Amino acid sequence: MPGSLDRLQGYLARLDEQADLARLEAILTDARVRDDLLLRDLGCYCQFCDKAYARNLVCESRWHQLYVMCWRPGQASSVHDHRGSACAFRVLTGECTEVRFEREDAGVVRPVSSVVYETGFVCATEDDDIHMIANRSASENLVTLHCYSPALTTWNEYETDDAALGSFLRTAACSPVIATRTRGAAPSTS
Ligand SMILES: [Fe+2]
Numbered sequence: 001m002p003g004s005l006d007r008l009q010g011y012l013a014r015l016d017e018q019a020d021l022a023r024l025e026a027i028l029t030d031a032r033v034r035d036d037l038l039l040r041d042l043g044c045y046c047q048f049c050d051k052a053y054a055r056n057l058v059c060e061s062r063w064h065q066l067y068v069m070c071w072r073p074g075q076a077s078s079v080h081d082h083r084g085s086a087c088a089f090r091v092l093t094g095e096c097t098e099v100r101f102e103r104e105d106a107g108v109v110r111p112v113s114s115v116v117y118e119t120g121f122v123c124a125t126e127d128d129d130i131h132m133i134a135n136r137s138a139s140e141n142l143v144t145l146h147c148y149s150p151a152l153t154t155w156n157e158y159e160t161d162d163a164a165l166g167s168f169l170r171t172a173a174c175s176p177v178i179a180t181r182t183r184g185a186a187p188s189t190s
Pocket of ligand 1: 081
């Protein structure tokens with residue numbers, strides 16, 4: 001029987017159109033998926049960076065990208081969308097905080113929810129969802145496995161009011177005003 005990584009990569013490699021997000025989510029949530037085995041099989045991609053969270057590319061085609069993302073305590077992504085790529089990810093170890101945002105007017109978004117995902121949790125997001133991912137642990141690393149379909153080549157990032165965002169994370173108050181900019185193909189960190 002193929003392992004979790006083989007099933008996932010087999011599905012991704014056969015894609016000739018955008019992945020079905022529900023199917024991708026189902027593969028990642030399959031009861032046979034074991035995080036310890038995925039971490040073992042993906043061990044060579046578990047590379048951290050002290051400056052920012054690290055995006056380690058496992059495989060890609062026109063229709064998918066598979067990344068192992070490694071987050072030191074306190075590291076976070078930008079506030080971003082996925083501009084045409086659906087995304088599903090699984091927490092392989094650690095605690096993952098996702099903050100989701102909603103558009104108010106052109107170029108303006110505000111945070112609306114903050115959720116902590118434990119090891120083994122799978123999250124699926126549509127292409128125009130706006131979110132940020134963070135490792136808010138004081139001491140534990142976070143490793144996540146991200147699938148994008150089709151390959152994510154451009155996306156929008158949003159300027160944040162750090163003080164207001166911090167306030168939101170603590171109190172669920174919503175006040176930041178955020179402006180859009182577009183970014184190009186993924187660097188090793190962003
Ligand atoms: Fe994302």
